[in-house]
Amino acid sequence: MLSLVDVHTYYGNIQALKGVSLEVKEGEIITLIGANGAGKTTTLMSISGIVPPRTGEIRFLEQPITRINPNKIVSMGISQVPEGRRIFPYLTVLENLDMGAFLRNDAEGIKSDLDYVFNLFPILAERRNQAGGTLSGGEQQMLAISRALMARPRLLLLDEPSLGLAPLVVKRIFEIIKKINRENKTTIFLVEQNANLALKVAHRGYVMENGEITLADSADHLLANEAVKKAYLGI
Structure with a gap:
């Protein structure tokens, strides 16, 4: 459904994404985990057209969207829930x-x-x-x-949905995320610092460090990965 191929995104002269490649298949929940400042939000902003990549390609439903206006991207079937909610x-x-x-x-x-x-x-x-x-x-x-x-949307982008929320509320939000994916057939790309929670609802995951994808695997395998446990799960 969605693919990023060798995406490089900058804020002025500062490079935020360094050759990011990933894919999202229809019907999946995929998650992108990583430390604060790793480039996770920039990845979503690049997909949405808010911070377009300088080089590389983003395709949605086989259509290139790398330099399409954000409103057009929404009309094609991508919606983003921004970090901090911004209602x-x-x-x-x-x-x-x-x-x-x-x-x-x-x-x-x-x-x-x-x-x-x-x-x-x-x-x-x-x-x-x-x-x-x-x-x-x-x-x-x-x-x-x-x-x-x-x-x-056919693809829902979620940026840090657990941020600043009480544990019981977070549990409810993530139950709803699974329900939207299961019942509404909406594909979900989830960016989340709570790696344990994100990997438990996702089918597959990517790990991002300093603007680069360093690891990609099934969510179950990432949960069991010793490096992921040590860096992101506090185990």
């Missing part, structure tokens, strides 16, 4: 969800998807007329995921 704090829950469907014009489909996200997160249905900025951190994360789903 619209002064808009209501319902207005935030409407923004997620901004590029769509299928009223019946939008209504169906609205019912779907309210079923996933009933608390959002209860608070549909409440300003997004007044929600708790966990509720804002639920809203950010729901807003991305309102674009009806």
Whole structure:
């Protein structure tokens, strides 16, 4: 579904990604783990077109998207849930969800998807007329995921969904991630510092260090890998 081939991305003169190559197959949950500053978020930003690569190629559904505008990339079927959630704090829950469907014009489909996200997160249905900025951190994360789903993506990019959340809320969020993948047939690319949690929900994983992919394997094998245990699992 998605492939990155020898991607090099820069912020000015600072190189963030150094020849990154990876692939995401349809129906998978894949995870990219690594230390803070390793280049994980930049990888997602490159896919979304927000920080386009300087060299290399990104393809989605066999189409090159390396230098396509972000709004076009969303319309092709990729949605991103950014790190830190970044909901619209002064808009209501319902207005935030409407923004997620901004590029769509299928009223019946939008209504169906609205019912779907309210079923996933009933608390959002209860608070549909409440300003997004007044929600708790966990509720804002639920809203950010729901807003991305309102674009009806085939590929959902999740950037640090556990960041700053209580353990019980994180458990619930990751249960929903698995449910979205299983029931909604949405392919998921998960970036997460909580490597143990990420690898337990993923099918495959990649390890990133200093802007380079250093390891790729099934999630089970990465969980059992001694180097991964020592560096990322605290074992």
